[in-house]
Amino acid sequence: MLDHEQILIRRGPRSGLPIVLAVHSTALGPAAGGLRLWHYPGWRDGLTDALRLSSAMTLKFAAAGLPSGGGKTVVALPPGTELDPPSRRDVLRDVAEVINALDGTYAVGPDVGTSPADMAVIGETTPHVFCKPPHLGGSGDSSPHTAQGTLAALHAVSHHLYGDRDLDGRRMTLIGLGHVGEHLARLLTAENADLTVTDIDPAKRPLAEELGATWHSSATILSKETDILIPAALGGLLTAQTTHDLRCRAIAGPANNQLDTPEVAGLLHRRGILWIPDYVVSAGGVINAITTELHHLDATQSSTRVNAIETIVTDLLTTAATQDTTPAQAGHDLAQRRLGTT
Numbered sequence: 001m002l003d004h005e006q007i008l009i010r011r012g013p014r015s016g017l018p019i020v021l022a023v024h025s026t027a028l029g030p031a032a033g034g035l036r037l038w039h040y041p042g043w044r045d046g047l048t049d050a051l052r053l054s055s056a057m058t059l060k061f062a063a064a065g066l067p068s069g070g071g072k073t074v075v076a077l078p079p080g081t082e083l084d085p086p087s088r089r090d091v092l093r094d095v096a097e098v099i100n101a102l103d104g105t106y107a108v109g110p111d112v113g114t115s116p117a118d119m120a121v122i123g124e125t126t127p128h129v130f131c132k133p134p135h136l137g138g139s140g141d142s143s144p145h146t147a148q149g150t151l152a153a154l155h156a157v158s159h160h161l162y163g164d165r166d167l168d169g170r171r172m173t174l175i176g177l178g179h180v181g182e183h184l185a186r187l188l189t190a191e192n193a194d195l196t197v198t199d200i201d202p203a204k205r206p207l208a209e210e211l212g213a214t215w216h217s218s219a220t221i222l223s224k225e226t227d228i229l230i231p232a233a234l235g236g237l238l239t240a241q242t243t244h245d246l247r248c249r250a251i252a253g254p255a256n257n258q259l260d261t262p263e264v265a266g267l268l269h270r271r272g273i274l275w276i277p278d279y280v281v282s283a284g285g286v287i288n289a290i291t292t293e294l295h296h297l298d299a300t301q302s303s304t305r306v307n308a309i310e311t312i313v314t315d316l317l318t319t320a321a322t323q324d325t326t327p328a329q330a331g332h333d334l335a336q337r338r339l340g341t342t
C-alpha cells in the first residue's frame with residue numbers, strides 16, 4: 001500500500017541528476033524535511049531512502065507536537081560523482097523548482113550532504129526553505145539546538161533511572177564528536193557529567209583533552225560500562241549482535257535510525273536497557289528551525305519548545321513503565337494518536 005501522499009521524481013533539467021521529493025503526510029500541517037545530497041548505487045535506492053526518511057519526519061513532528069508533516073528530498077548522486085561549485089548550484093536550482101511545483105505543501109532544510117549555504121541558493125528560487133544562514137534571515141546551523149534537545153532528553157532519562165535529573169557525576173558515553181556531538185560534549189562537561197567520548201576520526205581527540213573527557217577506542221566503545229550511551233554518529237549502530245555487548249542502563253542520542261531493525265527495540269527491552277526513540281531525542285534542531293522560521297516564534301519561545309523534549313521523554317518513559325511496553329512503542333502510539341490514525 002502506498003503510505004505517502006505525494007512522490008515527485010524528476011531528472012533535473014540542468015544537472016541531469018535524479019531528484020526524489022517524498023511528502024509522507026500533511027495531516028498535521030505542511031510537510032518539512034531535509035535535502036539529502038548523497039551517493040547511492042542507483043536512483044531507486046535514493047527513492048527508498050526518501051520514503052523511509054519522510055515517514056520518520058512525520059513521526060518526529062507528531063511526537064514533538066508540531067503542526068508540520070513529514071517530507072524529504074533526496075538527490076541520488078551516482079557513485080564517485082563529485083560536484084564542482086557550478087554543478088552544485090545547478091542541482092540546488094533544480095531542487096528548488098521541484099519544491100516550487102508543490103506550492104507550499106513542503107519546505108526544505110539541510111540534511112546529510114547539504115548546509116545552510118545550500119539553503120541560501122535554494123532560497124533564490126523558492127521561499128519554501130528553512131535554515132538559511134542568519135545573515136539571510138534563516139536560523140542557520142541546527143546542531144546546537146539538536147544538542148540542546150538531546151540534553152533535555154538525558155535529563156529525563158536520568159530522572160527516570162536515578163530519581164534525579166542532575167547529570168553531575170553521571171557516567172555518559174558519547175559516540176561521535178561531529179557537529180552535534182561537540183556541542184553536546186560541551187553541554188555535558190558544563191553539567192559535570194563523567195564523560196567518555198569516541199570518534200573514528202582521531203583529529204577529534206584534542207577536544208576530549210580540552211574538555212577533560214576520557215577518550216576511548218571506537219572499536220570497543222559499546223562494551224564500555226556506562227550509565228547512558230549517547231549515539232551521535234551514523235545510523236544502524238544497534239543490531240541484534242551489538243545489543244549483546246552493551247553495558248549501559250539506557251541509550252538516548254541524536255543519531256538518526258539507530259536501530260538496524262525495529263525488532264532491536266524489543267531485544268534492548270528484554271536486556272533491561274531503555275532505548276529512547278531517536279526521532280524524539282534528535283528533534284531539537286528541526287523544532288528550532290520550524291518554530292522560528294515557519295511559525296514565527298521568538299528565540300525564547302522556541303527554546304522552550306526544544307526543552308520540552310524533557311517532558312515528552314518523561315511521559316514516554318512513564319507510559320512505557322505503566323503499560324509494560326517499550327518507549328519505542330509508546331512513542332509510536334503517541335505519534336499515531338496525534339496523527340489520528342489510531
Ligand SMILES: NC(=O)c1ccc[n+]([C@@H]2O[C@H](COP(=O)([O-])OP(=O)(O)OC[C@H]3O[C@@H](n4cnc5c(N)ncnc54)[C@H](O)[C@@H]3O)[C@@H](O)[C@H]2O)c1
Pocket residue numbers: 142143144146175176177178179180181198199200201204218232233234235254255256282283285286
Ligand atoms: N545536525 C543536526 O542538527 C542533526 C539533527 C537531527 C539528527 N542528526 C543526526 O545526528 C547524527 C550526528 O549529526 P552531525 O550533524 O553531528 O554529523 P557529523 O557528520 O558532523 O558528525 C558525525 C561524527 O561521527 C563520527 N563517526 C562516524 N562514524 C563513527 C563511528 N562508527 N564511531 C565513532 N564516530 C563515528 C564522524 O567522524 C563525525 O565526527 C547523525 O546521525 C545525524 O543524522 C543531526
